[in-house]
Amino acid sequence: xxxxxxxxxxxxxWLCMSCTSLPTDEPDTLPPFMMGTFExxxxxxxxxxxxxxxxLPNDQFYILSVNQEEGFIILQNDSLNSFAPSLxxxxxxxxxxxxxxxxWAFCFSSFEATSVKHAIDSVKTRKTDLMKGCxxxxxxxxxxxxxxxxxxx
Numbered sequence: 001x002x003x004x005x006x007x008x009x010x011x012x013x014w015l016c017m018s019c020t021s022l023p024t025d026e027p028d029t030l031p032p033f034m035m036g037t038f039e040x041x042x043x044x045x046x047x048x049x050x051x052x053x054x055x056l057p058n059d060q061f062y063i064l065s066v067n068q069e070e071g072f073i074i075l076q077n078d079s080l081n082s083f084a085p086s087l088x089x090x091x092x093x094x095x096x097x098x099x100x101x102x103x104w105a106f107c108f109s110s111f112e113a114t115s116v117k118h119a120i121d122s123v124k125t126r127k128t129d130l131m132k133g134c135x136x137x138x139x140x141x142x143x144x145x146x147x148x149x150x151x152x153x
Contacts, residue, residue: 028065028066029050029066030048030049030050030063030066030073031068031095033095033103033104034048034093034104035048035049035050036048036144037144037145037146038142038143038144038145039142039143039145040140040141040142040143041102041140041141041143042140044056044140045057045145046142050063051063053073053075053091058080058081058082059077059078059081059082059083060077060078060080060081061075061076061077061078061081061089061091062075062076062078063075064076064088064116065116071092071093071094071127072090072091072092072093072109072120072123073090073091073093074088074089074090074116074119074120075088075089075090075091076088076089077089077111083111083112084111084112087111087112087113087114088110088113088114088115088116088118088119089108089110089111089112089113089119090108090109090110090111090113090119090120090122090123091106091107091108091109092106092107092109092123092125092127092134093105093106093107094106094127094139096141099141101143101144102141102142102143103142103143103144104141104142105130105139105140105141105142106139106140106142107125107133107134107135107137107139107140108134109122109123109124109125109134109135110122110123127139
């Protein structure tokens with residue numbers, strides 16, 4: 001075996017390994033249970049994907065980062081939102097068990113922060129208390145919905 005053959009074999013092996021993806025939870029993506037169309041226990045409809053958290057029909061929040069380990073996302077409010085336009089929001093979330101039809105719950109931990117750092121640091125949530133742990137208020141519980149706001153009677 002000559003040196004050229006060894007180099008080519010090494011490069012091919014490296015290319016094959018770099019193209020292979022292992023199944024992992026990407027830190028910058030939402031957990032799958034959070035994506036889709038939902039309705040909270042107040043009747044508000046949501047459409048959520050890896051880029052936009054939308055409270056139907058009008059308020060949009062652009063997802064800037066996801067911290068799956070601590071269970072929160074950082075968003076920037078759309079400039080046309082009805083409340084705190086263009087500011088920053090932190091949403092804390094958790095998966096629910098034995099609360100069917102509700103699958104997960106969330107809290108607008110901070111929603112009118114002037115910076116990402118302020119959104120991250122100005123939080124007083126307690127995920128162990130769904131009734132008062134969202135800055136003194138209840139967490140919103142989410143269930144899957146196939147009906148959009150426009151289709152509601």
